[in-house]
Every structure is written in structure tokens, then in C-alpha cells.
Amino acid sequence: MARWEPGARERLVLAAVDLFAEQGYDATTVAQIAERAGVTKSTFFRHFPDKRELLVAGQEALSRLLAEGVAEAPAGAGPLEAVAAGLERASGAMGPMNRELGPRMKAAIAASAELQERDALKSVSMAAALTGALVARGVPDATAALAGELGMLAFKRGYAAWSEAADDDLAPHALAALAELRAATAAL
Structure with a gap:
């Protein structure tokens, strides 16, 4: 060994x-x-x-990158524009191994209630990182919470699409998912 x-x-x-x-x-x-x-x-x-x-390996780093991206967004950026900056920043840290892991991780999570629970906690933690970074920018709590949740949902949807794609860049998939979710909110 x-x-x-x-x-x-x-x-x-x-x-x-x-x-x-x-x-x-x-x-x-x-x-x-x-x-x-x-x-x-x-x-x-x-x-x-x-x-x-093992399921949450890298979660802290990913949460930090999401928050840093939000914090570094231009001063005039709205909440979802800041979330997009966070998604871009975090996406840059995702490489081929992360993409390869996607379908395998999805299958493992689907087969275990304990892993489903851990995955849900991971999502909550990452959404909280986005929300906290938005609040630090002066975004009202309710708006920041909604934008943080949308950002996390966009990341998950973008990651799922990317793991099945033939390209190397997660960011376009995450940003497309955010745009789709943003458009969907108009129908609420």
C-alpha cells in the first residue's frame, strides 16, 4: 500500500x-x-x-468561495447578480474529478436516507453562506435568504447539467440555471 x-x-x-x-x-x-x-x-x-x-468533502471551501464571490461583486450589483458572481467564483474550483463524481454521488445519495440527510444539510450550509454574504452587502434578510436559496438551487441544477455535459466549465451551467430560476420567479 x-x-x-x-x-x-x-x-x-x-x-x-x-x-x-x-x-x-x-x-x-x-x-x-x-x-x-x-x-x-x-x-x-x-x-x-x-x-x-466524505459526502461533504470540500463543502467549507465551496461555501467560502461562494461567499467571496458575492463579496467581490461590483458595488452596484443586485442580489442575484452578486449570487451569480459567487457561482462563477465557486465554479472555477470545480474540475474534471468533480464532474466525474456527479452521477456517482447522485446514485449513492439516492440509495441512502442518511446520505440524503447529509446532502440536505450541505445545501442548507451553502445557502447560508450565500445569504450571509448578501446580508453583509446590505441586502435585507428576506431578500438575501431568497437569493441565497435560489443560488444554491442554481448551483445544484447547474452541477447536474454539467456532470452530464462534455465541456469543462461549470459556470455557464450554473448561470443558465440561475437565469432559468429567475425567470420562473416571475410566474409566482
């Missing part, structure tokens, strides 16, 4: 998602994940406190 080979965290995530999809979340052990990833159990625990946390 190559103890010090780079990319252990990414390999652990890929191994876990594949195992969750193949045999179910409950039937998958940390030992199996570590073995599939080619690392030791202690390496697993250096990266993750438990197997549930």
Missing part, C-alpha cells in the same frame, strides 16, 4: 462514492474504503472523522 502517494483525499472520496453506489452506504466500511483507495485506515481518519463526512 502506497502510504505517501499524493491525492489520498480524492482517492478516498472516489472509492467511497463507488462503494456506496455498489453495495450501499450502510454495508460499506471505512476499511473497505481505505483498501479501495490504496491507503491505510489511519490515513482515512487523518482526512475524515467518519464515512459520512
Whole structure:
């Protein structure tokens, strides 16, 4: 087993998602994940406190990028324009591995109530990051909360479209989803 080979965290995530999809979340052990990833159990625990946390790997960084993008939007930008800036900023951090992971993650989540719950908490946390960044810009609470939720929904919809696309850039998919949602709000 190559103890010090780079990319252990990414390999652990890929191994876990594949195992969750193949045999179910409950039937998958940390030992199996570590073995599939080619690392030791202690390496697993250096990266993750438990197997549930594999699902949210990178969530903090993604939330930070979303908030930074909102904060750095031009001063005159409206709430959804600032959200779009956050989506663009976060999209820039998503690479081919993230796109490849999409369908596999979706299958694993669909098969486990515990993973569905964890995924929902991840979405709430990311929407809160967007909302907080908007409030810091002076956007009223209710408007910021609605824009934050729309931003998170746009990110998820854009990610789903991107994971099935043949291009490398998530941003156009996320921005198209935001535009579609914005248009849909006119029908409310």
C-alpha cells in the first residue's frame, strides 16, 4: 500500500462514492474504503472523522468561495447578480474529478436516507453562506435568504447539467440555471 502517494483525499472520496453506489452506504466500511483507495485506515481518519463526512468533502471551501464571490461583486450589483458572481467564483474550483463524481454521488445519495440527510444539510450550509454574504452587502434578510436559496438551487441544477455535459466549465451551467430560476420567479 502506497502510504505517501499524493491525492489520498480524492482517492478516498472516489472509492467511497463507488462503494456506496455498489453495495450501499450502510454495508460499506471505512476499511473497505481505505483498501479501495490504496491507503491505510489511519490515513482515512487523518482526512475524515467518519464515512459520512466524505459526502461533504470540500463543502467549507465551496461555501467560502461562494461567499467571496458575492463579496467581490461590483458595488452596484443586485442580489442575484452578486449570487451569480459567487457561482462563477465557486465554479472555477470545480474540475474534471468533480464532474466525474456527479452521477456517482447522485446514485449513492439516492440509495441512502442518511446520505440524503447529509446532502440536505450541505445545501442548507451553502445557502447560508450565500445569504450571509448578501446580508453583509446590505441586502435585507428576506431578500438575501431568497437569493441565497435560489443560488444554491442554481448551483445544484447547474452541477447536474454539467456532470452530464462534455465541456469543462461549470459556470455557464450554473448561470443558465440561475437565469432559468429567475425567470420562473416571475410566474409566482
